[in-house]
Every structure is written in structure tokens, then in C-alpha cells.
Amino acid sequence: MENCECPHCCEQTIRPTQKIMAGKWVTILCPDCQGRMCTNPIILALLYFMLTWNIFFFGYMAIRESSIGYAVMMVVGWAIIEFFIYYIPLSRMRALKPKSTENQNREPQDPNNG
Numbered sequence: 001m002e003n004c005e006c007p008h009c010c011e012q013t014i015r016p017t018q019k020i021m022a023g024k025w026v027t028i029l030c031p032d033c034q035g036r037m038c039t040n041p042i043i044l045a046l047l048y049f050m051l052t053w054n055i056f057f058f059g060y061m062a063i064r065e066s067s068i069g070y071a072v073m074m075v076v077g078w079a080i081i082e083f084f085i086y087y088i089p090l091s092r093m094r095a096l097k098p099k100s101t102e103n104q105n106r107e108p109q110d111p112n113n114g
């Protein structure tokens with residue numbers, strides 16, 4: 001698998017393992033430009049809803065009907081949804097504000113006066 005494009009610097013810097021972690025609701029950093037990004041949360045939430053539904057429905061049917069067919073459908077559906085999660089585009093996130101900056105805004109101090 002080849003690297004994915006960073007939405008900040010448009011370079012192919014995102015490793016496939018980072019892209020998989022982004023699909024597990026983890027915020028990732030670009031190793032090149034240090035930009036924060038995540039998988040588009042609206043699409044990800046929809047796919048996780050489908051994934052939960054898939055596991056509950058086919059898991060329940062597999063136990064109720066004692067059928068291996070439903071268990072296979074659950075695993076195949078899970079694999080298909082994980083495949084789609086990998087290809088959700090990454091979204092940019094704003095950089096985190098350092099806490100020291102927040103304190104400086106509350107109590108204005110001139111650094112030149114010591």
C-alpha cells in the first residue's frame with residue numbers, strides 16, 4: 001500500500017498504519033508539516049452505525065438460527081465496512097493552542113520588562 005496525501009501540505013506522507021488508526025477515531029499528525037488531521041467524522045459515524053448494526057443483526061441471527069451462514073455474512077460485512085473506512089478522505093484540523101499562550105492573554109505581560 002502506498003502513502004496517503006496529507007490535506008495540509010498535499011504530500012504523500014501519511015503511512016497506511018496511520019490511515020488505519022485515523023479510521024479508529026484517532027487524531028494523526030503529518031510527519032512532514034505536523035498538521036493535525038482526522039477521518040471525516042460524519043462519514044465515519046455513519047459507517048460505524050452500519051458496522052454496529054451489521055454485528056448486532058447478523059450476530060443475533062447467527063446465534064438464533066444456529067447458522068454459520070449468518071456468521072460468515074457478519075464477518076464479510078465487517079470486512080467490507082472496514083475497507084470503506086480506509087478510503088474515507090482525511091479532514092484538516094486546526095493546530096492546538098498552547099496553554100502558555102492562553103495564560104498570557106489572561107494576564108498581559110510585556111516580556112521586555114522581565
Ligand SMILES: [Zn+2]
Binds near residue numbers: 006007008009013030
Ligand atoms: Zn503534511
